Amino acid sequence: MIPRILIVNDNSDPRSRGLAHSLRRRGAVAVTAPLAAIAFDTDRPDGLAIPGFEQELPDAVLVRSIAAGSFEAVTRRLGVLHALGRLSVPVWNSAQAIERCVDKSMTTFLLENAGLPTPPTFTVEGRAAAEEIATRELARTPLVLKPLFGAQGRGIRMIHSLADLPAPEEVSGVYYLQHYVARAGPPFRDFRIFVCAGKAVAMMGRRGADWITNINRGAVPEEVLGHDERELAALAVAATAVVGADFAGVDIIAAADGRLLVLEVNSMPAWSGLQSVATVNIADAIAEALLKFLADRAEAPAARPYRFASPANS
Template sequence: MSDRPGRRPRPVGILLSTVRYEERRLLDELERRGIPAVRLDPRTLSFAPRDAERLVGMRVLNREISSQRAALTAESLEAFGAYPVNGATASRVCGNKWSTYVRLRQLGIPTPTTLLAPSPEAGREAIETVGYPAVVKPLSSSWGNRVSLITDRYAADAVLEHCAALPSAVTRTVIVQEAVRPGAPDIRGIVVDGVCVGVIVRAGGDWRNNVARGATVEQHPPDEEIQRLCVRAAAAVGARIAGVDLVEGADGHHLVLEVNSRVEFQGFERATGVDVAARIVEACVSEPTDVKVPV
């Protein structure tokens, strides 16, 4: 998106219901560039005529914390003529761990063996198939919530019985994934418009290595294989902006665990010195690019 010299920059929307470090950084960057920011709260957007008129042609940074609201609102924004970054497809796919796995698998991107388990019976069979230890994950979660490391049949029964008691078919459905070196450090790369802007290593906390659970973060040395995998994974889910989580397998090659379309980057910025907020805003105000999976 370009503006002629002397003309006021067009407003940029930012879709959010909670302002965290990342959203403050993005708002500050928009202000620094003199770009008016329009806050859009997905909890109150009804897409009435007064909403629709101002949305036509607007670029919108999708920073909604709820995966369901992020995907639903992105779809609605596109239908009413706005341009959410990331778009509805990326928001929907990244908001569902099984959908993410399917996309990665279809495009030949290495990822741990993953099985769908819509019932406790299917879950027990899936765990027996991948073997112990196994990881059980809900279709949608952040910060490692409801992610369990299953080391024996008793733990499997307890977790699957809990899932079976949840109120909807979606929350009762889980994925079962092979545990790749649980407790070992994992890796996150951030991709913006087809470029991996940096990579970090997360370690400590508990076996999930989430910063929210106390993991430490440091910069990862440059690695072409990791950077290439991050770019391919982001493109696979259609994301212009993505956080890609990987783990090193026993053979030394890397596997993609998850792709996040609304990536948190506080620890990343501190570890790498990369101004992620500036990169994201630049992507938002620039002309859209086709997201293609590199070979």
């Protein structure tokens, strides 16, 4: 049978088009639609109305992006992904993995709980609690404040004193504070590793004049130099597994003493900068891994359905 894949994205960006092209070249049907266009509909046999899948559910879903919106809208969109998982449709990445990665405090908790190296981090509500943390920790190191749900380096700032802490309304009342990792620079460097289906398929260094080394802030992608690629790959694969993601972009930084620390795990990563230095076509890698997963799944013995046995019949 021809696999039918739904690519969830809010606009037809080059990466989504590349994914669709890679899937189609391998014999799959690929349809792109935003989560906002998928409706809960209890008149449908499966309870969902999905553009391009009027009669049957997709065989798998690839989540490229989820648009910002009200709390209610985002909750409903994640609910759609939860529902697809409930219907046994493979979702890369699952709603749970996305929730874990979008919330930086949960990502950090899971990394630390699993014993993976990550900077000391504190997430509190209210200015008073943030000042208490800062008063204690600033005696040891500057702090980095990040938006809990931010991406691409937006909203990150260095905290050297209590006066640097923003007002509660600027951070929705939540302060995510992390030890600053001292390193050589400028130029400053860190790493992005792309993991898919349990393998590190590509990696890059990011070099920038600013200590925030995101590509969209002017950092330059480059080949990984002077570090053990196997160590970076192993750390990134482990971090991806901890959050339960099928594919992810993992940000790793090297401290001045050479220690590698995981900063973030992105469950909806971009890869245009990474692709410019990677030898592997990343869209092809995702398409191949997903279609192999579906083929292996089709060959596996079907699980026996659960049947309730009343005490009287047991």
